[in-house]
Amino acid sequence: MHILALNSSPRDNETSKTELVLQNFLEGARRAGASAETLYLRNYKIKHCLGCYSCWTKTPGQCVQKDDMTEVLFDKYLQADLVVLASPIYHATLNARMKLFVERTLPMMDPLAEMGEAGGTPHRFENMPRVVTLSVCGYWDQVMFQALSLTWRLILGGDLIAEIYRHSSEFLSMPEFQPQVQAILDAVAQAGEEVVRQGQVSPETMANLTQDLAPADTLVRLSREFWSQDAAG
Numbered sequence: 170m171h172i173l174a175l176n177s178s179p180r181d182n183e184t185s186k187t188e189l190v191l192q193n194f195l196e197g198a199r200r201a202g203a204s205a206e207t208l209y210l211r212n213y214k215i216k217h218c219l220g221c222y223s224c225w226t227k228t229p230g231q232c233v234q235k236d237d238m239t240e241v242l243f244d245k246y247l248q249a250d251l252v253v254l255a256s257p258i259y260h261a262t263l264n265a266r267m268k269l270f271v272e273r274t275l276p277m278m279d280p281l282a283e284m285g286e287a288g289g290t291p292h293r294f295e296n297m298p299r300v301v302t303l304s305v306c307g308y309w310d311q312v313m314f315q316a317l318s319l320t321w322r323l324i325l326g327g328d329l330i331a332e333i334y335r336h337s338s339e340f341l342s343m344p345e346f347q348p349q350v351q352a353i354l355d356a357v358a359q360a361g362e363e364v365v366r367q368g369q370v371s372p373e374t375m376a377n378l379t380q381d382l383a384p385a386d387t388l389v390r391l392s393r394e395f396w397s398q399d400a401a402g
């Protein structure tokens with residue numbers, strides 16, 4: 170199984186919590202025998218969708234624009250067995266860079282194709298990759314992933330086999346939480362292994378992965394301390 174991971178965080182790999190969670194997931198997937206490569210959308214030039222529908226009419230399955238989407242990313246997506254779409258939460262949903270990428274996958278869709286039972290937009294191509302979506306958010310509750318999750322489910326339908334969402338992301342680098350963080354990252358790796366071996370994540374692994382780091386009032390206090398004038402700079 171070959172996995173293509175797309176990370177849309179603008180932050181460098183040492184700072185990005187999307188990257189932290191993503192690389193642990195891929196480590197588990199590799200343990201189960203998969204190969205994996207990560208592409209960082211920040212390094213690619215992706216133009217906005219023009220909304221011309223040429224990819225459905227004049228040039229079916231092909232975008233009329235020329236950029237890194239048409240030259241690199243589109244084909245890589247179709248060639249993968251599994252794609253991991255990894256976006257941080259920005260304003261309660263996927264970030265703009267990932268949305269830009271997703272809108273340019275319109276040529277993969279066929280308005281005349283049969284709608285699958287699980288919904289999602291109908292495909293033009295055979296053997297589409299399965300998809301795992303992955304995200305992190307600063308807030309200390311899984312509720313922050315509601316809009317993102319609904320969006321991905323409506324777009325991906327039956328292609329979506331697992332959702333890896335980790336809240337309290339910025340606390341993951343705080344020294345006081347390291348034993349728990351290790352348990353969480355181990356669960357993320359376990360999820361990667363389970364996706365490759367079984368095509369899904371077990372409820373037990375999901376519970377470990379989403380466990381609270383501390384009571385909400387503790388996290389609120391730590392967050393305030395962090396963002397206070399002194400701590401921020």
Ligand SMILES: Cc1cc2nc3c(=O)[nH]c(=O)nc-3n(C[C@H](O)[C@H](O)[C@H](O)COP(=O)(O)O)c2cc1C
Nearest residue numbers: 178180185186187257258259260261306307308338
């Ligand atoms: C522009 C912006 C908007 C954000 N909006 C939210 C939000 O709505 N909810 C939330 O819980 N965290 C929000 N965050 C926090 C990020 O999700 C968090 O810092 C995360 O770790 C970023 O991922 P990264 O480290 O991979 O870049 C936002 C961060 C930024 C920069």
